[in-house]
Amino acid sequence: MVFFIKLLFIGDVVGSIGCRAVRYMLPKLKDRYDGFDVVVANAENSAKGNGVSAESAEYLFESGCDVLTGGNHSFRNFSILKVLSKNGNILRPLNLSRHSPGRGFVSFNVGNSSIVVVNLIGQVYLDASSSPFEEMERLLSRIGSKLVFIDFHAEATGEKSALANFLDGKVSALVGTHTHVQTNDARILKNGTGFLTDVGMVGPYDSVLGVLPECIIRRVVTKMPTRFEVSDTGSCVFNAVFLQLDGDSFKCKKIEPICEILDI
Numbered sequence: 001m002v003f004f005i006k007l008l009f010i011g012d013v014v015g016s017i018g019c020r021a022v023r024y025m026l027p028k029l030k031d032r033y034d035g036f037d038v039v040v041a042n043a044e045n046s047a048k049g050n051g052v053s054a055e056s057a058e059y060l061f062e063s064g065c066d067v068l069t070g071g072n073h074s075f076r077n078f079s080i081l082k083v084l085s086k087n088g089n090i091l092r093p094l095n096l097s098r099h100s101p102g103r104g105f106v107s108f109n110v111g112n113s114s115i116v117v118v119n120l121i122g123q124v125y126l127d128a129s130s131s132p133f134e135e136m137e138r139l140l141s142r143i144g145s146k147l148v149f150i151d152f153h154a155e156a157t158g159e160k161s162a163l164a165n166f167l168d169g170k171v172s173a174l175v176g177t178h179t180h181v182q183t184n185d186a187r188i189l190k191n192g193t194g195f196l197t198d199v200g201m202v203g204p205y206d207s208v209l210g211v212l213p214e215c216i217i218r219r220v221v222t223k224m225p226t227r228f229e230v231s232d233t234g235s236c237v238f239n240a241v242f243l244q245l246d247g248d249s250f251k252c253k254k255i256e257p258i259c260e261i262l263d264i
Contacts (some may be wrong), residue, residue: 001223002244003111003112003113003247004090004244004246004247004253005037005038005039005113005115005147005245005247006033006034006035006036006037006038006242006243006244006245007013007036007037007038007039007040007091007109007115007149007173007239007242007243007244007245008029008033008036008038008039008040008240008241008242008243009040009041009042009149009151009175009199009241009243010022010039010040010041010042010065010199010238010239010240011040011041011042011047011177011182011199011200011201011202011203011239011240011241012042012044012045012071012148012177012178012180012199012200012201012202012203012210013041013043013046013056013174013202013203013233014045014046014180014203014204014208014210014230014264015045015046015047015204015210015230015232016034016056016232017149017189017203017204017231017233017234017236017264018046018047018201018202018210018234018256019046019056019059019060019250020046020201020244020264021062021129021198021202021203021238021264022041022060022063022064022065022238022263023038023063023064023260024060024119024225024264025238025240025260025262026039026063026064026065027064029240029242030064030243031095032199032240033047033242034176037110037111038066038067038069038108038110038113038115038149039064039065039066039067039075039116040065040066040067040069040117040149040151041060041063041065041067041069041071041202041256042068042069042071042151042153043056043060043065043068043070043106043258044069044070044071044072044074044076044153044176045073045201045210046059046060046068046124047076047077047079047080048230049076049077049230050055050073050076050077050228051073051074051076051077051080052068052070052073052074052076052077052080052090053077053079053117054079054082054083055075055079057080057083057087060179061089063098065095065110065139066089066202067089067090067091067106067108067117068089068090068091069077069090069091069117069119069151069153069177070090070091070092070093070119070153071093071119071126071153071177071178072121072126072127072178073077073169074092074096074098074102074121075092075101081101084101084102084103085102085195087100087116088103088106088143089105089108090102091103091104091105091107091151091155092104092119093119093121093128094118094119094120094127094135094139095121095128095129095130095131095196096121096127096129096137096139097129098129101216104118104119104120105117105119105139105145106134107133107143110147110218111247112246112247113146113147113247114123114129114147115146115147115148115149115172115245116141116143116144116146116148116149116175117149117151118150118151119150119151119153120132120135120136120150120151120152120153120154120170121152121153121154122127122152122153122154122155122156122159122160122178124154124155124156124159125155125156125229125255126153126154126155126256127180132152132163133153133163133166133243136150136163136167136171139173140170141161145250146250147245147247147250148170148171148173148250149171149172149173149174149175149243149245150167150171150173150174150175151175151177152164152175152176153175153176153177153178154176154177155177155178155179157176157179157197158174158200158262159181159256160174160197160198161195161197161218161246163164164189164193164195167193168181168189168190168192169189169191169192169193169251170193171193172192172193172194172243172245172246172252173193173243173245173252173255174193174194174195175194175195175196175198175199175241175243176191176196176197176198177198177199179198179209180198180200180201180203180210181201181209182198182199182200182201182239182257182259183197183198183200184254185197186241186256187258188251188252188253189253191251191254192249192250192251193243193251193252194243194245194252194254194255196241196254196257197243198232198235198257199239199240199257200239200240200257200259201237201239202232202236202237202238202239202240203236203237204231204232204234204235204236205231205234205236205261206231206234206235207231208228209219211228211229211230212228212229212231213228215227215228215229217243233262234263235261235262235264236262236264237259237260237261238258238259238260238261238262239257239258239259239261240257240258241255241256241257242254242255242256242258243255
């Protein structure tokens with residue numbers, strides 16, 4: 001009997017409007033896909049201002065998320081630091097400094113199988129302390145063959161594609177985050193790994209990557225430091241990806257991006 005794991009991965013959640021969109025959409029998507037085994041969301045921009053806070057993490061867990069991943073803003077909000085050391089379902093990138101609080105992967109039992117969720121960060125223009133390629137090789141040598149899903153928080157599309165192809169057949173799926181724009185390249189690589197360069201974001205639709213346009217325009221035009229502000233009203237874009245993973249072969253059998261524009 002073929003055993004499939006259904007995983008929903010939600011793109012970078014931006015501010016309170018993004019958090020509300022997750023709570024609004026999750027029940028609807030569970031009905032559409034007849035439930036999920038694991039729900040993962042990138043939460044590194046979910047707090048007011050920036051980062052992930054204890055409050056925004058709790059809100060997303062209560063909304064139905066099982067795992068929260070991070071990125072270059074994982075430690076921006078100090079309230080999360082104590083939580084990271086206590087709650088193993090809030091991840092920060094695995095290849096940050098070994099002195100960083102928290103952990104970079106977590107394992108779940110699902111039926112007769114288990115799935116490992118991993119958070120990595122890129123080396124191009126970001127703050128990786130070690131190579132995501134080498135870090136994944138070390139991790140896979142420890143955990144053996146398992147269902148493995150990776151949130152690769154990276155700037156460069158080439159780095160994301162390179163890592164996905166490097167790990168093709170060794171992990172079930174790799175999906176990129178950080179650039180906040182959903183890419184049109186969802187596919188299953190030749191050895192069975194599901195890949196999407198970037199899942200996108202859950203945040204203000206009329207924005208520049210979730211930030212009020214006037215803030216970004218001021219920064220670009222004047223070259224002066226500008227405080228980025230997130231709109232809390234108006235339409236919201238909800239980007240996610242649905243993955244169906246084979247519990248026997250560990251391969252990805254289906255990858256389906258989700259893009260909805262909400263008025264909440």
